[in-house]
Amino acid sequence: MTEKKEIVISLKDVNLNIPIFCKTELSIKKSFIKAVTGSKISNKNNNTFVTALNSINIDIYRGDKIALIGHNGSGKSSFIRLISKIYSPSSGNFISKVSVFPMLTKSFIVSEALTGIDEAKAHYLSRYFNLNGFENYLDEIVEFSGLGDFIALPLKTYSEGMANRLLFTLLTFDKYDFLALDEGIGTGDNAFHEKASKRLDKFISESGSLVFASHSNELLKRFCTRGIVFSCGSIVYDGKLKDAISYYAESNQ
Numbered sequence: 001m002t003e004k005k006e007i008v009i010s011l012k013d014v015n016l017n018i019p020i021f022c023k024t025e026l027s028i029k030k031s032f033i034k035a036v037t038g039s040k041i042s043n044k045n046n047n048t049f050v051t052a053l054n055s056i057n058i059d060i061y062r063g064d065k066i067a068l069i070g071h072n073g074s075g076k077s078s079f080i081r082l083i084s085k086i087y088s089p090s091s092g093n094f095i096s097k098v099s100v101f102p103m104l105t106k107s108f109i110v111s112e113a114l115t116g117i118d119e120a121k122a123h124y125l126s127r128y129f130n131l132n133g134f135e136n137y138l139d140e141i142v143e144f145s146g147l148g149d150f151i152a153l154p155l156k157t158y159s160e161g162m163a164n165r166l167l168f169t170l171l172t173f174d175k176y177d178f179l180a181l182d183e184g185i186g187t188g189d190n191a192f193h194e195k196a197s198k199r200l201d202k203f204i205s206e207s208g209s210l211v212f213a214s215h216s217n218e219l220l221k222r223f224c225t226r227g228i229v230f231s232c233g234s235i236v237y238d239g240k241l242k243d244a245i246s247y248y249a250e251s252n253q
Contacts, residue, residue, distance in 0.1 A: 005061040008178070008209065009083055009100075014092030016053035016082055016233075052078040054233040056092070060209065067220040067241055068213035069248045070230035076213040079230065080104065080180045083211065098209070101176040116151040116158070116166055123170045137173070144199070145169040146192065165192050172203040179207035183214055217245055 053075050060066065060083075068076040081087045082094070084102040120141050124134050142151050145165045155163060181204070204210060204223050214220055220227070220241060227244025229237035229251075237247045 005063070006097075007059045008062045008096070008098045009058075009060040010093075010095045011056045011058050011082075011089075012093040014053065014056040014082070014089045014094055015051065016056075016078055016087055017049040017090040018052050018078075018087075020048045020050060052087075052233055053082065053089075056235060058228070058235060058238065060211070062098075063209055064226055065210045065224045066212065067224035067227045067244065068211060068230060069220070069227055069244055071252075074230040075233040076230050077104070077182055078233070080182050080211060080213060084180055098178045099176075100178045100180050100211075102180045102182070103171055104180075104182045112156040113154055115154055116147060119155060119166065120151070120170060123173075127174060141166070141169050141173065144195075161192070165196075168196055172199050175203075175206050177207070178209040178211075179204065180211045181213070220245070 056079070068079060070076050078087065080102055081104070082089060083096065084100040084104075085096070086102065117138065120138055121131070121134065124131065124137055138151070142148065145151075145168075147162060147166060150158065150162060151166075158166070204212075210223060212220060212224055224241050227237070227239065227241040228235055229244050229248050231251075236251075237244050239247075
């Protein structure tokens with residue numbers, strides 16, 4: 001008898017509207033947003049908003065490895081932000097039984113006037129809510145990133161490669177039950193790339209569930225088995241990864 005898989009995230013008729021607060025040259029903005037994102041621009045009660053996600057219906061099961069496929073602005077990143085609870089749905093029913101960790105940003109979460117140690121401490125506190133064991137954690141961060149004494153200097157003194165190495169090391173330190181990855185993150189300079197690639201492979205493979213948005217079919221095939229195709233904020237295909245890739249390719253011929 002086949003074991004029934006557990007649904008960990010469920011979305012039923014979910015819409016996500018993002019308000020536009022600046023109305024200067026709104027007609028130009030409408031044309032630009034539609035051209036770039038394909039999203040629908042609407043007005044209600046003198047408020048203007050972009051419909052980033054439209055009538056989303058999907059169940060995600062524990063252990064799913066899902067590829068998000070679609071052109072830039074099709075809704076992939078908005079979907080990741082929604083299931084990560086960065087955004088709240090404007091309407092519909094959204095149920096989540098898991099905590100989704102989003103790897104979305106290359107920016108630091110503390111001021112660049114503070115040090116690499118402060119950045120590591122901020123990440124540690126956001127994960128564990130205390131500083132028990134922080135010294136051992138910091139030693140591992142310094143060793144893998146190769147920053148050495150630079151860890152004690154302000155972030156504004158870092159090169160882009162050094163900053164990327166620190167952030168990558170921080171983000172990939174732990175295992176997560178559910179990982180949401182958007183296009184990957186910078187891994188720093190070439191000397192760090194090979195070591196970082198191996199760490200990222202291990203980090204992704206050990207995640208219980210995965211949602212991965214990328215334009216690289218090679219990467220998606222490496223980590224995912226299910227594919228969801230987005231277009232203009234809607235899901236237009238959901239099935240086996242190879243079939244989803246074929247659907248997207250054929251629809252863009």
